[in-house]
Amino acid sequence: MPIKKMWGGRFEKGASELVDEFGASISFDQEMAKEDIMGSLAHVKMLKATKILPAADADQIIKGLEELAAELADHGLHFTVANEDIHMNIEALLTEKIGPVAGKLHTGRSRNDQVATDFHLYIKERLPKVVAAIKKLQQALVQLASENVETIMPGYTHMQHAQPISYGHYLMAYFQMFQRDVERFQFNQQHTDLSPLGAAALAGTTFPIDRQMTADLLGFKAPYANSLDAVSDRDFALEFLSNASILMVHLSRLCEEIIYWCSYEFGYIELADAYSTGSSIMPQKKNPDMAELIRGKSGRVFASLMGLLTTMKGLPLAYNKDMQEDKEGVFDTVKTILPSLTVMTGMIKTLKVNKAKMAQATHHDFSNATELADYLATKGIPFRRAHEIVGELVLKGLKTGQDLADIPLAEFKKIDPRVEDDVYEVLKPTVAVQRRNSAGGTGFAQVREQIKAAQQLLAKDNLQ
Known part of the structure; x- marks a missing residue:
């Protein structure tokens, strides 16, 4: 025997089984069963407080909903497609539990x-x-x-x-x-x-x-x-x-x-x-x-x-x-x-x-080229010209297998006599990283500052 729809008064005939299944949402909105009972409990408590419902009726509904909540938490509730969605399923279960007074729960609200x-x-x-x-x-x-x-x-x-x-x-x-x-x-x-x-x-x-x-x-x-x-x-x-x-x-x-x-x-x-x-x-x-x-x-x-x-x-x-x-x-x-x-x-x-392996990957890869360009710029060479000079050195190195750090000092001095031995220190990957201490940069001091700030942020949530 088909279940009578709670909204069926205006209809002469019921929907087909296929339409019932197609229109139903209980297969997924049962995920909100707990929330639906919570909402109904708040609603009926308000209906009682405002005297829209008699206290005895409201208390009966509250007791029934609380029992359904306990059953849901304990072993779950049985829902049917015929009752379409989580709201009507919960109301149907409440009606089975406390009788027609359950119908008063929907006073002043809609699905x-x-x-x-x-x-x-x-x-x-x-x-x-x-x-x-x-x-x-x-x-x-x-x-x-x-x-x-x-x-x-x-x-x-x-x-x-x-x-x-x-x-x-x-x-x-x-x-x-x-x-x-x-x-x-x-x-x-x-x-x-x-x-x-x-x-x-x-x-x-x-x-x-x-x-x-x-x-x-x-x-x-x-x-x-x-x-x-x-x-x-x-x-x-x-x-x-x-x-x-x-x-x-x-x-x-x-x-x-x-x-x-x-x-x-x-x-x-x-x-x-x-x-x-x-x-x-x-x-x-x-x-x-x-x-x-x-x-x-x-x-x-x-x-x-x-x-x-x-x-x-x-x-x-x-x-x-x-x-x-x-x-x-x-x-x-x-x-x-x-x-x-x-x-x-x-x-x-x-x-x-x-x-x-990480450190090894930073050697002989010309990733220190910017360091050399920056170094030449500190010697008074315009950065654009320094960029061009280093680019030519990289091209030559790719052809000959010579890394920037392997270039003899005499060759560097042909570029600019102000280049000194300290250029080789600058070209070391670790030094290159360490020196990048602009705010938010990869310099070790800056990274430690980032970590410190992050630890303080997490400490607010008791995660450190």
């Missing part, structure tokens, strides 16, 4: 403000978890950076050797990227921390409800100021997906370099066995599969953002059924970024740095 409230609560609860996971990754980066301030590696532009840098400096660049992610997710909370409850379908309600009370009970900063906006706004979800997409860009870039750095050609780092896999046919392989997976999972997060942007772009106010498509991408994104952050943190904590 439109109900689902928006659930969605706000869902993201609001998870934003701090995302921020905490990013900060744990930042902590791992800072620790590794502090151990490698004076570890020298090639710095790249266009994936060509550019200038030698500190590996610690390289790691702190990612710390800064992830700090911007932290700040974006923290700002996201500002637009998530609003309560749609009480906006009803779109126009508010004639019942004398107290929206501030329900906002307070649910831990929201304030109610939405406009009921149309309250039920139609999904900016907070778009911001979450946008922030998550940028986060995944950063994780993917780091993964790309991890994959390079642990290859045979580079050999700068080695991943722990726990974060690597082997080959079913090639016994020697140690594959950076976890880095590749994180890099690959960026695509599904980007797709969720593009999906919701496309869904929302042409919707008239207020609620439209299209907005049922707002949740799955967010749920999937939460389940993607949190484990990605955890796995990345583990990789960073356990990787081994081949300091000798």
Whole structure:
């Protein structure tokens, strides 16, 4: 026997089974069961306080909802497609438990403000978890950076050797990227921390409800100021997906370099066995599969953002059924970024740095060419002319196999008699890095300052 729809009074016939299944959202919005019960508890407590519902009825509903919450936490609840969504499933279960009085719960609200409230609560609860996971990754980066301030590696532009840098400096660049992610997710909370409850379908309600009370009970900063906006706004979800997409860009870039750095050609780092896999046919392989997976999972997060942007772009106010498509991408994104952050943190904590291989890569690669040009500029040669002179020396060295540091002093003096023996000290990769002490630079003193500032920032969250 088909279940009678709670909205079925206006209809002479029920929908087909196919339409029921197509229109139902319970397969995914059951993810918000806890939030739906929380919202209903706040709503009925407000109905009791404002005397919209008799105290006895409200208390019966509160008791039933609290029992459902306990059952959900203990062993879960059984939901059906016939009841369409999480809201109607919870109400149906409440009706089974306490009888027709459950029907009074929906007084002064709509599924439109109900689902928006659930969605706000869902993201609001998870934003701090995302921020905490990013900060744990930042902590791992800072620790590794502090151990490698004076570890020298090639710095790249266009994936060509550019200038030698500190590996610690390289790691702190990612710390800064992830700090911007932290700040974006923290700002996201500002637009998530609003309560749609009480906006009803779109126009508010004639019942004398107290929206501030329900906002307070649910831990929201304030109610939405406009009921149309309250039920139609999904900016907070778009911001979450946008922030998550940028986060995944950063994780993917780091993964790309991890994959390079642990290859045979580079050999700068080695991943722990726990974060690597082997080959079913090639016994020697140690594959950076976890880095590749994180890099690959960026695509599904980007797709969720593009999906919701496309869904929302042409919707008239207020609620439209299209907005049922707002949740799955967010749920999937939460389940993607949190484990990605955890796995990345583990990789960073356990990787081994081949300091000798990194340092070796900065020799005989002409990445000290800028140092020589700067040195000649200090002798009074215009930098553009110094740049040209060094470029010619590099070209000659590429043809003859002679490194800049191997050029005899007599040859340097032909360029300018003011060149002295100290030029060879300047050309050493370690010295080249150490001397770059402009603010934010790769000089060891500057890197230590970056690390100190990062440690102080993390200490505020008791992470150091």
